[in-house]
Amino acid sequence: MGVAVEMKQTAPTSLHVAFAALGLAFLAIFSWVLFHEGVADWRTTQARFRRIEATVKNPHQLAAAASVGGLRQIWLPELDRVDRCGTCHLGIDDPSFAGAPQPFSSHPGTWLTTHPIDRFGCTPCHDGQGQATDYLNAAHQPQPFVTRPMRPLETIEANCGACHRAIDAPDAPRLDEGRALIVQSGCFSCHDIPGFDGLTFHGPALDSLGSKVRPEWLPGWLKNPKGYLERSKMGNFRLSNDEITVLQAFLLSQRAIPPLEGMTVDWKKADTANGRALFGELRCVSCHAVNGRGGTMGPELTRIGDKVRRDWLFSFLKDPHRVQPETAMLQYRLTDVQLRDLTAFLLEEYRSGDTGPEPPPVTYQDARAVMAGRGIFERRGCTSCHRLGAMKNTGRIGPSLAGIGDRNPDELAFGRGNVRRTADNYIFLKVLHPDALLQTSMMPTFDFAPIEAARIALALASIRKADLPVSYVRNRPMPPPFTPAGHFGELVTRYRCLSCHSVGGFGGTLSTVPLDRIGSQLKHDYISKYLLNPGAVRVSVEARMPFFHMLPDEATTIADYMTSVLLDDTLDRYDATFSEADVQRGQDLYTQLGCVGCHQLGTVGGYVGPVLSDVGDRLRPGWIAAWLANPERYKPGTLQPDYGLSAADARALTAYLSSLVDGGRPKSAEQGGRQ
């Protein structure tokens, strides 16, 4: 005890002072913390909110809302997120705060209806730091050491894509554009891209390139494909002149499939005027552009005369599938004379100048050059897109893009540009100029416009590392292939119906008419008549069905198949016995609803929708009624408005339309009963 007293007496005064100072310091810090917490960003914000609330709401609503206060957070264990954004964004799910000053404004649009806030939170769509409770730390703007600050609206659709995996995700046009560009450019031929699995992309097979192209055309193409075709899908591989020389030798030595033998075509008698007429009649421009106008499914033909040999073009038009089994091009049924005229017309009309006489066949290539060319062909991954005889597809030679949206920017080679280091910017610059970031890149330059590169980068940025819970993901539909057998199957293959039309979602999208229920939509006689001579149902549509020069029995086979297989029972069960009163009432409705604005009847009306003059000959009544009642169901995005017709009104209109035959004259109801 004595010792303790002694110590108390002898303790140096400096220690007392230090102890007191420490105590004061703690007190200061403690009160500062209390004060800081008291005036925290979110508290002052909430106080502001209550003042605004009083102007927006009536006293009764205010009393109900008075309990709102303190930190508000949404916990989403499935997504591993805690979002406290609602602490300040207090009016976010309350429509009465539309247009209120930030951060109180309600969420624009109907996004919160489709994405309830208690299930989706905020940061899964917007990014940023959900746990922060002040403006700066929430990373509303890019912050140092924050990997995912809030996305600006311009790139926010990248986050839509994390869940919405369909190529055409709803209400995300930028994302859709980017994904469509990836599909068109076939990026997945060289890269493994999650979400695009199962899609294929083919360049032409090169088995017989030596007999296909004019030798003088090839070097220019290899040097810069865009120089010949502005919309070329092939990228620029930045080959040196030496590489081009040997690659050319290798490619020209490919003559596995010679042009059709025994061709006794008298080219001197070629009638290019007839060729021109055929070019129009066959509707080539539905798929091929000339002089910048026309479809994009096939290559542009503006300078075809510079490129291909005459014999090859003739035999390709005669049977495209012999040399290019994977082509989308159909096989017309033309005579040799017609083929000759068409070939001569194409080569003469679409060329950049006088191309001179048909070049002699290439016979000799230096074996060493051929071997060297083959090496380049393999090394640059040409086989990823082009089939060449027995050469093995080297598969995806580019790196996998799985999780690319979450790549750590510090690991990416940005070069020396003054660019903010983000995965987005890296992908963008890489797509735009593959060689600008890393000199040794093998990736060809596609000459994308900056906005195209940005769209592609946005679509790729949606590919995240961690996979989301299944309940959040909307996968891309993968329709099963439609491969009918028998004569009908042969015709579908020959005329390449599925290049433009789809069945069960499988096939092309050029045509707006899927064939799923075509047999319940169209009448048998009309199908076969239309196939033999496809006229224009919609006046203003540019891409039209080709004139196949089909045989009558082929048309009948197709019509038979369609009307017995491609059916929709709910449409066929429709009772099509109409009374005269129905027809009369339908006619009145036709006027009342303003159908004439878009449809032609006789010589009167607009030309947005199909001509209705002989609609009773074309369409089956069950289809007319179903279509009128709910057009969006059958064709999303259609220009046919949904008038919300009652069943009786739809029936009356159907009765009237079914009575329209033979140029718009209504036939009497008794005849119009059954087809």
Place this chain on the structure above:
Amino acid sequence: MSRRQATRAVGVVILPLLVAAGGCRRTSPTPPGDAMLDAIRAEERVGGLSYGAGQGKHLFAQYCATCHGDEGRGDGQNASNLNPAPPDLTTSKNARDAAYLRRVITQGSAAAGRSALSPPWGRSLSAQQIDYLMAYCAAMTQSKR
């Protein structure tokens, strides 16, 4: 005391260094650019449309422009087939009345006591899409005010 002196000496050396380091914090002359965002903005800010109005412009092109014309001047390719002809939306007084405009878009022109030639889109388009269309129409009339 030698230890105290040493501590002081270290303090004298380190403090100015710390202060100097704080003062010399590197300020880069130009902040790093956002290449991708710039590319998108360069494309989308043409015409100064907001995001919603830009979406509306696409919808307008798809659903409306055949009659109303790309710029809303009532000069679409189908306009000559219509009687009465579609109005010039950029100068129309009614088009500036948001409630009126919404009624015509969702319920058709007949609901506003006009001809039936402009059909109702309320069942085909989502509420979101109609908001976008409204935003574009507003931008269209504002630019002509």
